[in-house]
Amino acid sequence: MRRATAICAAAAGLALASAGAVRAIDTTQMPTPELQARYQGLTHELRCVQCQDEALADSPAGVAADLRRQVREMLLAGKSDDDVRNFMLARYGDFVLFRPRFVLKNVWLWAAPEVLLVVGALVAWRVVRKRARLVSADTEPLPDDGPD
């Protein structure tokens, strides 16, 4: 028990230490808190194209550092967040955005959860209705295709 606790503590310590290491990858300081927030937002929603499962902000890859520099410079030059997104999009394609754009070819990505929800609700409604009918028709003989 003691040992398990010690291992857990060690693991937690390791996790904290590695979280610290990740933070240290990008030490960029923007001149104003507002710019800093936008910079943080963008570097977290843009994908590191080399490592692919990491955000720009968390990646130690050289190309990620270059792309962070690009984000910083564009923000300092007064560009909007969308300007930065479009810049990356034109060069690296949709893949660079962790949050897919709401455009025709991505529409199924956005619509699928709602469509599935509606389908699920319809199925549930039908099942419930069918069972309710069985209860009210309790005195009559069971229909052949009824459940059980």
Add this chain to the structure above:
Amino acid sequence: MINRFLIPVVAFVLLAVVLAIGIKHSPEKGIIASPLIGKPAPQFSLPSLADRTHTVSSAGLRGRWYLLNVWGSWCGTCREEHQMLLEVRRSGRVRLIGLDWKDDDQQALGYLQQLGDPYEFVAADHDGRTAIDWGVYAAPESFLVNPQGIVVYKCMGELTPDIWEKEILPRLPKAQAAGS
């Protein structure tokens, strides 16, 4: 009764088909389709690797096919594809332009001296800005550009004899020497 089994089975088959299509058409892990295909090649103007005081630019590349090869002396796969690049140069089928990406000039020159220089010229992209314009994310990468300056094909990773024969040669005009 048939109904109860039919619906799940049909749903399962449909799902399996969708997933199979997804797996079959998914790009190879790690390969991002370039949004540059069919678009004008990005402009660049950079110091020449051979002579830093000399500027090389994309302006002089119009009018003929060229293959822009992104490499670096630090890149292992570039070393592996180098023999093929020398072959490309020997074939004279397309102009071969180098983009030396985030490299040290001396090391790059030493690399070419040791392995042979297949390039018509090499542009030195020290800070990696031109590479960003081309959407480069891992060397080597090669872009085939037509005489109108449109990117028609991108080879991600090593340029193999297979890719040269199946993807690049068929796109080039037939047996018309493009070499310098």
